[in-house]
Amino acid sequence: MTIPFRGHETWYQVTGDLQADRAPLVVLHGGPGAGHDYCLPMRSLAEDGRAVVLYDQLGCGNSTHLPDADPGFWTVELWVEELANLVAALGIERRFHLLGQSWGGMLAAEYAVAHPDGLLSLSICDSPASNELWRSAAARLRGELPPDVQETLARHEAAGTLDSEEYLAAVRVYEQRHVCRLDPMPPELAATYAQMAADPTVYHTTNGPHEFSATGTFRDWTIVDRLPAITAPTLVIAGAYDEAAPEVWTPFVERIPGARSHVFPHSSHLPHLEEPEAFQAVVGAFLRTHD
Secondary structure (H helix, E strand, O other), X not given: OEEEEOOEXXXXXXXXXXXXXXXXXXXXXXXXXOOOHHHHHHHHHHHHOOOEEEEOOOOOOOOOOOOOOOHHHOOHHHHHHHHHHHHHHHOOOOOEEEEEEOHHHHHHHHHHHHOOOOEEEEEEEOOOOEHHHHHHHHHHHXXXXXXXXXXXXHHHHHHOOOOOHHHHHHHHHHHHHHOOOXXXXXXXXXXXXXXXXXXXXXXHHHOOOOOOOOOOOOOOOEOHHHHHHOOOOEEEEEEOOOOOOHHHHHHHHHHOOOOEEXXXXXXXXXXXXXXXXXXXXHHHHHHHHOO
């Protein structure tokens, strides 16, 4: 299914009944530009009798792709407006939960500041409160990699050979520590990587060329000073080995009134894939508390 937005199309999928007694949950994927595929297991949160809405943000997945758009087209405000358009079109804007993973948590926080009415709860998963904090944490984690891996990363970044197999193998060492510790990679995550590789426009423009860069047009993004404006009950979660290290998400807990946190001990950046039963239990209980 698709919904018109600014002359383009936003693709979405609903699991469950939007009219159920329990309030629906809208899931925001990461990236920007990662697409919904790796979030598919979150549909299990519909098992307690609520609808779960997944969608592809403009520029990726099954939504309209715009590879020739001016870099300035891709703004936080664009995707906040798209989300507002989606929940209004689905008729749930007065009563719904919002969950964002990685970049999706950043977007969810932005939405909570801009559109507090109707938002029953906010779940921020594996997300930074600013890209400066993200870069600092990434530099620290890179510094803990084996010396030969660090050297390979630095050498290829200096040469601009980021598509070389040697560089990609070094990136995978980082990702296996701090993005997803499962081996083999879950098929849903593989599908996300594949669609990002097919059209990296959004990711490369806003984030940069690799997972630990945050050097794109969103380089200076921060919501730290605006967090006290969030009024929705907030859950902040992360993995113990997450590239979203504690220093990047602590401002959410310290500055959003009443926010609480949970760390999954065996996960990195994707607890919903790495510890799915525990993730469902923790997030499901939080949602039920605030229905």
